[in-house]
Amino acid sequence: KAGVTQTPRYLIKTRGQQVTLSCSPISGHRSVSWYQQTPGQGLQFLFEYFSETQRNKGNFPGRFSGRQFSNSRSEMNVSTLELGDSALYLCASTYDRGTDTQYFGPGTRLTVL
């Protein structure tokens, strides 16, 4: 089975712009979770989608949003980028529960200038 894929792998944006990141889960997996990883804050949970519905949400501002499509692929969007949004964004998929073993993608490295 192919693993979790994320595109793009690297992204450079400037403050105020918006960005969309994509995640394709393992075939058959219905839950997709997103995490932000920074040196200062570590790995922080953004949100989880299951069957096209946001099932859980972390403590991030409304500039961070996401969605899931009927084929379980997911996108996350960050609007009005800030310097502090520079991070490695990771998505992970599981078959069912968002707390089961997570299968992570390689991440998207976002740099905001």
Next chain:
Amino acid sequence: SQQGEEDPQALSIQEGENATMNCSYKTSINNLQWYRQNSGRGLVHLILIRSNEREKHSGRLRVTLDTSKKSSSLLITASRAADTASYFCATEGQGGSEKLVFGKGMKLTVNP
């Protein structure tokens, strides 16, 4: 917010030695998981231990869980240079939080 906290934050050992990492957490859990991350890449799941289990093995990995002390340890035996990575514990809180909370991680360096 982080629930799990790994200790030590960094460990440097020689190839062949054993490496032990500890994780402490604050609230009751349903399960605890350990993950590995190679430099700047995605995390790889290593092992999951449920709250009713005390010890679990997988290859060179041995995980213990002490729910009374709210702590877990990960032992890597006969370490290899390829084990150099960051290691994270993650907990699923009870009470239906339905999300994993990761610790800040521990950097293991295995010198050849």
